Amino acid sequence: MKAMLLHKVGALAEHPDPLELMDLARPSPKHDELLIQVSVCGVCHTELDEIEGRTPPSILPIILGHQIVGHVAELGNQVSGFTVGDRVGVAWIFSTCGSCEYCLKGDENLCANFRATGRDAHGGYAEFTTAPADFVFRIPTSLTDVEAAPLLCAGAIGYRSLRLTGLRDGQNLGLTGYGASAHLVQKMVKSLYPNSDVYVFARSEKEQKFSRELGAVWAGDTSDTPPEKLQSIIDTTPVWKPVVEALRNLAPGGRLVINAIRKEAIDKDYLLRLDYEEHLWQEKEIKSVANVSRRDVSEFLNLAAEMNIHPEIQEYRIQDANEALNDMKSGNIKGAKVLRIL
């Protein structure tokens, strides 16, 4: 099978082509797994964190990719409930222990043995992949393969972030950073909180314009000051300046939710500008988002189908995965990037 393989971690600036197109043997499903013929796989910012070593793969070489849509090609001998040909998806959550206190109370995203697709097990930048059947999702029929892929991570974690803000209809929401997840959150807000206004902080004018087209009442740079204080802000940027600036723009009692698996160190000194009175006092809160649970993914997939959410897509061929990653790194973002495998 064709696969894009990562051999070693390193800065993308120094190694702009980290993935190599290779011909590998097709994997076999273990007794509890499904073999999936991959149709498309979304490209996520977390792949940059894996490649550059901020959340390094636990196995190398590895096939990245955790927003996988395809069809069941083979069943492990202990799997039931699936048939060859079923259309399915695999998300960031590859497996968890199932028995710790977090798993037992539904917070499996916090499990110490959380294994991530494309980081701790081979992912979807390939023609075939395997995944535990218990962690595989059915894709609603109203979504095409390409549309469904970014919903599996960008959408699901956006949904989790939005839940964690505790937003109520009519309260305004800020989004700092405007990639795949943020634009999906904006679409969700339109349906779930029709009386809430969305304010967007984005570095490029292209992203700001795009957000206004999707209904943002205001869009500016991360250091700009919006006309209103904001009840909640979701940060999806990889850096620190937007965190400090977001805290400045929060209303009293407001909450900043940081949806990022890792932050880069390039502007960490910006944190020294943190002023208790201006940025934190008045009971402002900061909460991070870690991983996703199966509930987040399946609830969001159903919601997306119900609400008729269709992400904006930029498509690449599998052999152009490096180009997609470099475009993402340089901020050339319009909607969600998806690799076409088949």
Ligand SMILES: [Zn+2]
């Ligand atoms: Zn992701």
Ligand SMILES: [Zn+2]
């Ligand atoms: Zn656990």
